[in-house]
Amino acid sequence: MIFQPYRSPSTGLPVRAVLFDTFGTVVDWRTGVAREVAVFAAAQDVALDAQAFADHWRSLYQPAMQAIRSGQRSFTKLDTLHRENLDEALRQHGINPEHVPSETLAELNKSWHRLPAWPDSVEGLAAIRRHYIVGPLSNGNTSLLLDMARNAVLPWDVIIGSDMTGTYKPLPEAYLRTAEFLDLEPGEVMLAAAHNSDLLAARAAGLATAFVARPTEHGPGQVADLHPEGDWDLEASSITELADLLGA
Amino acid sequence: MIFQPYRSPSTGLPVRAVLFDTFGTVVDWRTGVAREVAVFAAAQDVALDAQAFADHWRSLYQPAMQAIRSGQRSFTKLDTLHRENLDEALRQHGINPEHVPSETLAELNKSWHRLPAWPDSVEGLAAIRRHYIVGPLSNGNTSLLLDMARNAVLPWDVIIGSDMTGTYKPLPEAYLRTAEFLDLEPGEVMLAAAHNSDLLAARAAGLATAFVARPTEHGPGQVADLHPEGDWDLEASSITELADLLGA
Numbered sequence: 001m002i003f004q005p006y007r008s009p010s011t012g013l014p015v016r017a018v019l020f021d022t023f024g025t026v027v028d029w030r031t032g033v034a035r036e037v038a039v040f041a042a043a044q045d046v047a048l049d050a051q052a053f054a055d056h057w058r059s060l061y062q063p064a065m066q067a068i069r070s071g072q073r074s075f076t077k078l079d080t081l082h083r084e085n086l087d088e089a090l091r092q093h094g095i096n097p098e099h100v101p102s103e104t105l106a107e108l109n110k111s112w113h114r115l116p117a118w119p120d121s122v123e124g125l126a127a128i129r130r131h132y133i134v135g136p137l138s139n140g141n142t143s144l145l146l147d148m149a150r151n152a153v154l155p156w157d158v159i160i161g162s163d164m165t166g167t168y169k170p171l172p173e174a175y176l177r178t179a180e181f182l183d184l185e186p187g188e189v190m191l192a193a194a195h196n197s198d199l200l201a202a203r204a205a206g207l208a209t210a211f212v213a214r215p216t217e218h219g220p221g222q223v224a225d226l227h228p229e230g231d232w233d234l235e236a237s238s239i240t241e242l243a244d245l246l247g248a
Numbered sequence: 249m250i251f252q253p254y255r256s257p258s259t260g261l262p263v264r265a266v267l268f269d270t271f272g273t274v275v276d277w278r279t280g281v282a283r284e285v286a287v288f289a290a291a292q293d294v295a296l297d298a299q300a301f302a303d304h305w306r307s308l309y310q311p312a313m314q315a316i317r318s319g320q321r322s323f324t325k326l327d328t329l330h331r332e333n334l335d336e337a338l339r340q341h342g343i344n345p346e347h348v349p350s351e352t353l354a355e356l357n358k359s360w361h362r363l364p365a366w367p368d369s370v371e372g373l374a375a376i377r378r379h380y381i382v383g384p385l386s387n388g389n390t391s392l393l394l395d396m397a398r399n400a401v402l403p404w405d406v407i408i409g410s411d412m413t414g415t416y417k418p419l420p421e422a423y424l425r426t427a428e429f430l431d432l433e434p435g436e437v438m439l440a441a442a443h444n445s446d447l448l449a450a451r452a453a454g455l456a457t458a459f460v461a462r463p464t465e466h467g468p469g470q471v472a473d474l475h476p477e478g479d480w481d482l483e484a485s486s487i488t489e490l491a492d493l494l495g496a
Contacts, residue, residue: 133394142429142430143432146406146430164429181390183390
């Protein structure tokens with residue numbers, strides 16, 4: 001029996017590739033980063049609320065990319081932005097990064113390469129992969145996404161980092177150049193993401209869309225992205241549920 | 249026990265990624281293309297020596313890329329070059345490509361996406377992957393290499409197509425930009441290839457090198473690349489043997 005791929009009502013095309021936002025959708029950045037911040041704080045003998053620090057570090061992510069999206073700054077890979085943001089976050093927490101060995105900071109910066117998968121991610125991706133191309137569609141750079149995949153055993157077919165498209169979501173080129181590398185129409189590519197803003201931009205670029213709820217990405221007090229805020233093609237509470245909805 | 253990666257005597261660095269030439273080294277292009285040419289000839293009711301046609305089609309590969317390497321033509325992906333070369337090969341065999349449905353030619357052109365692996369490739373790559381990053385370092389475009397990997401079940405960690413580096417081997421940028429996407433020093437990357445000229449260029453760019461003998465790539469009468477022609481770091485008669493030499 002020949003598998004019939006899911007056909008998106010919004011694009012009218014069968015989906016060939018299901019690509020995933022990673023930070024928050026596939027992996028739990030807050031837990032992963034906080035874990036390594038706690039180890040860092042203990043080793044440096046400084047007082048830090050590890051989860052608050054992870055949130056603070058993450059809060060500098062969008063402004064840093066915005067300088068690039070606006071054209072104010074030339075494309076700079078996410079590892080570099082994370083490293084700059086780490087210095088700033090440390091300073092705002094009263095720690096002078098110049099008093100910390102640079103290898104220690106480089107290692108802490110690599111916590112973004114070692115994020116744990118949500119419990120359903122590996123099983124869900126493996127199921128979807130049986131019938132669709134699977135890969136990340138992330139603002140992470142290739143080496144970050146590759147390390148993440150090896151560490152969390154994410155079964156990607158292909159990794160197209162933001163350093164390959166040379167741009168950051170939610171600019172349309174981030175979605176369109178990714179589809180082009182795959183030699184697919186935008187409507188043959190589905191973005192699966194836990195963030196409504198990402199799905200909105202993907203739909204505007206012509207992609208199919210799936211919302212995957214991650215209500216604890218930002219911890220127990222999360223208020224944003226608890227629910228789908230558009231009529232996305234699919235809505236699921238896990239990647240395994242998304243696999244079922246895709247017939248995989 | 250911590251695994252000790254192979255250290256290249258020529259680069260002095262431990263190897264972190266083992267990247268493979270694909271056409272000829274990992275997959276058997278001649279058998280794969282000839283098989284589909286034979287089906288095409290039968291369906292079109294034309295007389296074609298399928299293996300000779302495969303050889304002829306392949307012989308147009310280097311000249312087509314040379315126009316791009318020399319700067320005479322802007323970067324054009326390999327799928328497009330293969331398609332142009334197919335028309336030329338057909339004409340030289342007395343077949344007017346304009347008399348063949350374009351979907352049929354597009355399908356035949358995709359034979360390069362469906363090449364069979366050599367018998368040792370999948371097992372050897374899987375073994376190496378336990379301890380090293382594995383991926384192609386090929387002149388193929390990303391979608392070609394992705395289809396090839398899904399069809400032949402090649403267990404790549406990452407696929408960096410020539411459309412991502414925007415250049416063709418053996419230009420140094422093809423090797424150097426690949427290492428850059430991996431955030432590795434050139435000397436931490438090993439090229440494994442069945443072609444001495446590829447290894448020569450990789451070494452000049454600072455990569456570690458491994459020769460994998462494929463004495464029937466060009467059929468029973470092969471005369472080139474039967475033996476290593478440089479003091480490459482490693483020499484093997486299969487990818488499984490290469491895995492052993494790498495301690496994987």
